Amino acid sequence: MSDPLLTVKNLYKHFDISGGFLDQIGFSGGKFTRTRTLVKAVNNISFELKAGETFSVVGESGCGKSTLGRTIMGLYPPNSGEILYRGDRIDGLDHQRMLPYRKKMQMVFQDPYASLNPRKTIRQALGDPLCYHNPQLNDGEVKDRIDEVMLQVGGDPQWISRMPHEFSGGQRQRISIARALIVDPEFVVADEPISALDVSIQAQILNLMMDLQQQYNLAYLFVAHDLSVVEHLSDRVGVMYLGTMCELSETGILFERPRHPYTQALMSAIPKLTGGASDHMRLKGEVPTPINLPSGCVFHGRCPHVNQRCIDEIPQLCTLNDGRQVACHGVEEGRI
Amino acid sequence: MSTHGKFKDSFLWYSFKRDKIAIASLLVLVVLIFISVFAPLIAPYNPYDPEMIDIMNSEIPPVWEDGGEKAFLLGTDSQGRDMLSTMIYGMRISIIIGLGAVALQAVLGVLIGLFAGYHGGRLDAFFMRAADVQLSFSYLMVAIFMSAILQAIVGVARFGEIAVPFLILVIGFSQWPQYARTVRGSVLAERKKEYVEAARVAGFTSARIILKQIFPNTLSPILVLSTIQVANAVMSEAALSFLGLGMPIDRPSLGSLINSGFEYIFSGAWWITALPGLLLVILVLSINMLGDFLRDVFNPKLYKG
Amino acid sequence: MKKLLEVKDLVIKFALRTGEVTATNGVSFTLKKGERLGLVGESGAGKSVTGFSIINLISKPGYIAAGKVDFLGEDLAKIGDEKMRSIRGNRISMIFQDPMMTLNPVLTIGTQMTETLHQHNPQMGKEEARNIALDKLRKVYIPSPEKRLDQYPHEFSGGMRQRIIIAIALLTDPELIIADEPTTALDVTIQAEIMELLIELCETEDMGLILITHDLAVVGQVTQNIAVMYAGSVVEKGPTAQVIAEPQHPYTQGLIAALPQSSRHGERLNQIPGMMPTLKDIPPGCAFNPRCNQVMDICKTETPGLRPGKNGNLAACHLYPPGQEEQG
Numbered sequence: 009m010s011d012p013l014l015t016v017k018n019l020y021k022h023f024d025i026s027g028g029f030l031d032q033i034g035f036s037g038g039k040f041t042r043t044r045t046l047v048k049a050v051n052n053i054s055f056e057l058k059a060g061e062t063f064s065v066v067g068e069s070g071c072g073k074s075t076l077g078r079t080i081m082g083l084y085p086p087n088s089g090e091i092l093y094r095g096d097r098i099d100g101l102d103h104q105r106m107l108p109y110r111k112k113m114q115m116v117f118q119d120p121y122a123s124l125n126p127r128k129t130i131r132q133a134l135g136d137p138l139c140y141h142n143p144q145l146n147d148g149e150v151k152d153r154i155d156e157v158m159l160q161v162g163g164d165p166q167w168i169s170r171m172p173h174e175f176s177g178g179q180r181q182r183i184s185i186a187r188a189l190i191v192d193p194e195f196v197v198a199d200e201p202i203s204a205l206d207v208s209i210q211a212q213i214l215n216l217m218m219d220l221q222q223q224y225n226l227a228y229l230f231v232a233h234d235l236s237v238v239e240h241l242s243d244r245v246g247v248m249y250l251g252t253m254c255e256l257s258e259t260g261i262l263f264e265r266p267r268h269p270y271t272q273a274l275m276s277a278i279p280k281l282t283g284g285a286s287d288h289m290r291l292k293g294e295v296p297t298p299i300n301l302p303s304g305c306v307f308h309g310r311c312p313h314v315n316q317r318c319i320d321e322i323p324q325l326c327t328l329n330d331g332r333q334v335a336c337h338g339v340e341e342g343r344i
Numbered sequence: 345m346s347t348h349g350k351f352k353d354s355f356l357w358y359s360f361k362r363d364k365i366a367i368a369s370l371l372v373l374v375v376l377i378f379i380s381v382f383a384p385l386i387a388p389y390n391p392y393d394p395e396m397i398d399i400m401n402s403e404i405p406p407v408w409e410d411g412g413e414k415a416f417l418l419g420t421d422s423q424g425r426d427m428l429s430t431m432i433y434g435m436r437i438s439i440i441i442g443l444g445a446v447a448l449q450a451v452l453g454v455l456i457g458l459f460a461g462y463h464g465g466r467l468d469a470f471f472m473r474a475a476d477v478q479l480s481f482s483y484l485m486v487a488i489f490m491s492a493i494l495q496a497i498v499g500v501a502r503f504g505e506i507a508v509p510f511l512i513l514v515i516g517f518s519q520w521p522q523y524a525r526t527v528r529g530s531v532l533a534e535r536k537k538e539y540v541e542a543a544r545v546a547g548f549t550s551a552r553i554i555l556k557q558i559f560p561n562t563l564s565p566i567l568v569l570s571t572i573q574v575a576n577a578v579m580s581e582a583a584l585s586f587l588g589l590g591m592p593i594d595r596p597s598l599g600s601l602i603n604s605g606f607e608y609i610f611s612g613a614w615w616i617t618a619l620p621g622l623l624l625v626i627l628v629l630s631i632n633m634l635g636d637f638l639r640d641v642f643n644p645k646l647y648k649g
Numbered sequence: 650m651k652k653l654l655e656v657k658d659l660v661i662k663f664a665l666r667t668g669e670v671t672a673t674n675g676v677s678f679t680l681k682k683g684e685r686l687g688l689v690g691e692s693g694a695g696k697s698v699t700g701f702s703i704i705n706l707i708s709k710p711g712y713i714a715a716g717k718v719d720f721l722g723e724d725l726a727k728i729g730d731e732k733m734r735s736i737r738g739n740r741i742s743m744i745f746q747d748p749m750m751t752l753n754p755v756l757t758i759g760t761q762m763t764e765t766l767h768q769h770n771p772q773m774g775k776e777e778a779r780n781i782a783l784d785k786l787r788k789v790y791i792p793s794p795e796k797r798l799d800q801y802p803h804e805f806s807g808g809m810r811q812r813i814i815i816a817i818a819l820l821t822d823p824e825l826i827i828a829d830e831p832t833t834a835l836d837v838t839i840q841a842e843i844m845e846l847l848i849e850l851c852e853t854e855d856m857g858l859i860l861i862t863h864d865l866a867v868v869g870q871v872t873q874n875i876a877v878m879y880a881g882s883v884v885e886k887g888p889t890a891q892v893i894a895e896p897q898h899p900y901t902q903g904l905i906a907a908l909p910q911s912s913r914h915g916e917r918l919n920q921i922p923g924m925m926p927t928l929k930d931i932p933p934g935c936a937f938n939p940r941c942n943q944v945m946d947i948c949k950t951e952t953p954g955l956r957p958g959k960n961g962n963l964a965a966c967h968l969y970p971p972g973q974e975e976q977g
Contacts, residue, residue, distance in 0.1 A: 068836035083541055103549060110547030123538035127560035136556075137546035176924055187542065206691035206925070207863060211907035211918040218917060233837065236866075240909030240918070263911060277841035279866035281893050281908065288841045294806045358666070 011095065012056035013195055013227050014080070019089035021050040021072075021079045048298050049075040051251040051306075053089075054325070057227055059194065064230040064238040064259075066274070067248035070295065076248070077197040077231045081115050082106060093195075111141050114188035118200035120180035124172040130183055131168040134158075138190045153190065160223075161186045162216055178209035185216065189224075197229045202237065214241060235278050239263050247271045250306040251298055253325060257332030267334050269311045269344065305337065313338045359641050369633035376627055380436040387429035388417075392595065399424045403613045421601070421616045422608055430596060431620050435627065437597040441511045442578040446570055448516030449577075453523020454559075454566060460524065461531030462554050472528070475521030483518035483580060484587075490514055491589045504592035511590055515580050519573060526569050530562040564642040571635030575628045582624055598624045653825060653857045654680040654703070659716035659726075661698050661707060663928070670928040672698045672711060674881045677955075680825070685851055685858040687868030687889060690878035691925055699878070700827045700861045702726075704737040720825070739769045742818035746830040748810035751817075752802040758786075758813055759798035765820050785816040789846060808839035815846065825857040832867060844871050865905065869893050877901050880926055880936035883955065887962030897958030898966050899941045935967065943968060 026032045026045040034043050049072040057063045065073040079086050082098065091099040098109050117123035124133055134154045139145060145153070155165040161182040172180060181201060188196055198217065202210040214237065220226060232238050238245055239259055246256040247268065255268040266272045276289040291310045296302055302309050308318040317337050325333040326340055338344035360366055379386055389396050401424035405412050412419065418427035456475075460468040494510060495503045503510075534540065535558065543553045578598075584590040585599030586606075593604050598620045605616025659676040662669050673695040680686050690696040701707050703718050705725060718725040720741070725733065737743075745751050753761060762782035766773055779798070786794035789812040802810060811831065818826055828847065832840040848871055851858050860872055868875055869889055876886040877898065885898040896902040906919035923940045926932060932939055938948040947967050956971055958964040 068838065078541070081545055083544055103547075107547050110545065113545075115542065115545045117538040117542060119538055123542055125539040125543075125557055125561070127563075128557075137548075140546065140548060178924055184542075187546075191546075207865070207904055208691060208907055208921040209924060211920040212922075214909070215917050215920055218915070235837065236909045236911070239911050240914060259914065273838055277838040279837075279841065279844065279864070279870045281866050281869045281905070282890070288845065290842065291838060294808070 012092075013059045013061075013094060014057040014229075015090070015092040015095075016056070016080065017054050017090040017092070019050055019053045019076070019079065019091065020048075020087045021075055021084055022087050023047040023049055045299060048301050049251055050079060050086075051301070053248075053251075053253050055246055055253070055256060057195070057229060059227050060221070060225040061244070062221065062228040062230055062242045064228075064232060064242035064245045065248055066232055066235060066238050066245060068233060068274075068295065070250075070298065071248040072251040072298070073231045073233075073248050074199055077115070077199050077229055080229065081113060081197050082109075107141070111191045112193055113195045113197070114191065114193040115197045115199065116181075116184050116188050116201045119204055120177045120184060121172075121204075123184050124180055124187075126172055129169055129171055133172070133183065134168065134187055134190050137187065141191050157186045157190045160189065160220065162212075176209075177205050178212060181205060181209075181213050182216065185213075185220070189220065192224075193226070195227045195229070197231065199231045200233070201230075203232070203234060210237070217241075235275065247274065250295065250301065252306050253333075253335065254307065255332065255334050255336075256325065257330075261330050261332055267328070267332065267339050267344065268307075268336050269313055269338070270307050305335075311338075313344050356641055360637070363637055365633055366637035369630040369637070372626060372630040373634060376435065376630070377439065379432055380439050383432045383436045387426075387432045388415075389426040389429040391425045391430040391433050397424050403608065403616075405613070406615050406619075409615075418619055419613075419615045421605060422613070427615060427619055430601060431598070431623055434596050434598045434601050434620060435623060437508065437591060437595065438578050438581055438599070438624070438627070441508060441515070441581045441597065442574045444508075444512035445515035445519070445577040445581075446573045448512060449519045449573060450523055450566065450570060452516070453520040453525075454527050454562075456520065457524040457527025458531055458554050458559060458562070461528035462535055462550065462558065468528070471524065475524050478518065478521050481518070483515065484583070486518055487514045487584050487589055488587075491584075504595060507591050507595070511581055511584060514584075515577050519576070522569060522573060523566070526565050527562050530565055531558055534558050534561050568635060568639045568642055571631055571638060575631040575635065578624070578628055578631070598627075651682045652679060653682045653684070653721065654859075655717075655719040656699070656703065657717050657719065659699065659702060659718065660714040661695070661702055661711055662714040663711045665710055667929070671714075671931075672881055672928060673702075673878075675716070676878070676881075676883050677716075678876050678883065678886060680857050680859065682824070683851060683855045683857060684874065685848070685860065685872040687872035687875040688859060688861045688878060689863065689865060689868050689875060691863055693880075693925060693927065694878040695881040696861045696878050697829055700743075700829055700859060703827060703859070704741050704743060705730075705733050706737070706743075735769070738765065739821045740823050741825045741827065742821070742823040744811075744814050744818050744826060744828040744831045746833050748807065748814045748834075749802065751814055752810060754802050757799050757801055758805075762798075762817055762820060765817055769821055781820060782816075785819045786813070788819060788850065789813070789816045791816070807835055808842065811835060811839075811843055812846065815843075815850070819850065819854070822854070823856060825859070826851075827859045827861070829861045830863070831860070833862065833864070840867070847871060865893065865908065877904075880931050881928065882936065882965060884937065884966070885958075885962060885964045886955070887960075891960055892962055895960050895962070897960065897962045897964035897969070898937075899943050899968075900937050901964075903940075903942070935965070 023046065024044055025047055026043065032042045032044060034041050053076060065076060067073045075084065078084050080091055086099050090097055093109055098106065131154060134157065135150050138150055138153060154168055158165045158167060163182050163186060175183065202213050205213060218241065221228060230238065230242060242259045244257065245259050245262050246253050247270065249270045255262065255266065255271045263275065266275050273289045273291050276287055293310045296309060304320050305318045305323050308314045311318065323335040323337050325335045327333050336344065401420050402422050404416050404420045406419040407414060407417050416426050420426055421430060456471050460471040498506065540553060540557060543557045581590055581597060582599030582602065585597050586603045588603065591597040591600045593600055596604065601620040602617050605613065609617050657677045659673055661672040663672055676699050678686065688696045688699060698707060698711065702713055703725060713726045716726065759779065759782060763778040766778040766781060782798060783794050786797065791797050791809065791812055805813065832843050835843060844867060847858060850856065860868060862868055872889050874886065875889045875892045876883045878884065879900050885892060885896065885901045892901060893905060896905055903919065903921040907921060909918060921940050926936065934950045935948040935953055938944050941948065945967055953965045953967045954971065955963040955965045956969050958969050
């Protein structure tokens, strides 16, 4: 086994949404107190990613999967934990020392209508990052590189003098991918890259991403909620619930027999083309807010197999015989 | 250039062609600005030249009134200056002060708004509270205070020479919060968009992201605000001059002209006040109408709802 | 079974400043009482416009240029606004994608529900209206409805809000519900619950359902029949299971093959080249011909009507012999 490209260790990301200082002041029990409201978006996440691999993070909205991707990209500073790229810590680096990693790590965004600056031509959108990282290139070389990348993503070099609003969603997503590719990255975070696209366009973009991966040995961190896409594309999958990783495994193993009760519920909810009676496993209650995390296992309030230990003690990821990691007392004890 | 072709297909041009009020306003404005710019060539007399002023010609009514003279189409003021020429030069000063003050407001306000909005936190809190404090002072109060001090320092006679930059500074500094607030609002909306995150992923410095990525996307509200602010600045200048705190009577702006004629209004010489007043209304109205049009085009929600 | 709704040769046009565009071009389908029909297509295919046109809710530049919408013997395309109001929100209800857009954030759920009832029945007493509202909230499985009735929309989760929207749609015991992407904004686990709820309600209340969505899997789970739309026309219709198992039209075939399937992990997906034309530049002949992998010469000149394919599904495609063009 080769060394991991990316290592995430015990990552925490909490957002302070308590507003200004005056908003935080409260009055209770006869004295003034300062209360802070924290959204605990990512809690104690650890995983590794190898070069050329696709690792998907799935979960429902609000589970912290997008925050995880953005924190790894350095868009948010983590509260604690480590992010290592080829063994070097990249969390908390200043702008200058982060620059070399910006070339290696890129991102593709969800909304093709918001991710391209509406006032920049495609040439600027692609050329600006390229020139910024490679100031030695002359105009001809920049143009050649833009043309080359446009062809790779199935675009037309003619597009580059146009503005983003002249393109459809699928075309814009190709341009966004081209922008990520132009600096020659090894690792791309793809945050729901196809969920805003039509079905027939989704397949085109997925194929493009798979082709590019083969060609350049790209590693993807694929953030998605669409389980069938994740199953198709990923080598390994991590399932997140309320900011924590509840199951992490190779794709085939996971989809064949999910072990964590939440994963089981999630999988049973996938609508199947063939229809018929659904074997959907209903969960009781609703997802709690990430402001007041439940004690113990974050899933305990909705889990059909809950017992006292689940309420008291936070389960840690433990590795099973088939190589998968599950954070569940029930699985660990062998009762699920 | 291809941008020209694009402009012809744009929604702005399309709406403009169909909006008679906007077309009329722009026409009036262009004519007024043209006259102001080429005032020395167009005005029949030079009101700043004492040689051309004869006190014997004072208070001659406009040409269509009894006693009017062909030499002075719109009559003369109490000092015998040709009204038409004086108004043209006055409008020129009004427009210079208006544009200058807005340029100053815009530079200050846009920069503060961009950086405060993007960085948030303490910087943002500081500037926005400063803006609140600034807006809670009436600019008139500030202007009265400042001009009193300034006149005491340099003397009333020399005050006339520095009146234009003084008015630009007073009006410019008192109104920057308008720009800062507007720009900050758009920055808060833009900063959440994914293209900004994409720029951060590309490794750009925050100054570069603010100026090259976000700033172009805040231009429409800035443009709309600018038209309104130019009109406001022209009005403010007129108000200050009317109160005697602005342009001196030997280099009158529209406001000081109105003021100078005010005492003659009951002695029958209404034109000294009314004509510059009418010109001021036309100037401000055409700018405001154009601003309304731009606001409607750039923010369709306002009028469709 | 009794016919509930018949849409026939519906043509909807939009008068834009750049000229007139046709949003739907002769859409026809029928719905029996209690039947669940899926209207499937990508964005811009004309599926939402078709749904809105049934209850005359097309926004301004759009209008019904031709065709009829027969609802229990009444042509909804022709009746006046006054009469339409007695049908819309009463005998035909609508469910939208975003529950927050439909619910008024400053009124309690109870007020909004009783308002709706009063709108259609001014004589109804306060107590009675409240009881009906409670009954509907129970039907959509809102826990402790008495308490929830006095809460505001922001106090509910996304899934709960969508349940409330459904409860509001049920208030007047409609015969038909038009649901426009009702689960698109929801998470999978909640989507599954809402789908189950819709099926159950249609069965117990004998309601018709038109489910407008882009998601073939959702349609596969919920509906009995399906109409696939492309560039403003229905290109295929038939029983859901049959259309999904043996699609006849090349577009439907391509669409289904483009879905990721677990059996073909990591392989390239089947992709339809190009993209759907915008309404302004629909090509002559079959609208799908530039993207079709089985295109023939005739496809570029003649627009195919719906005709039976190999398994009896109706498909608008020249691959199948013409002649038995569907009437009604």
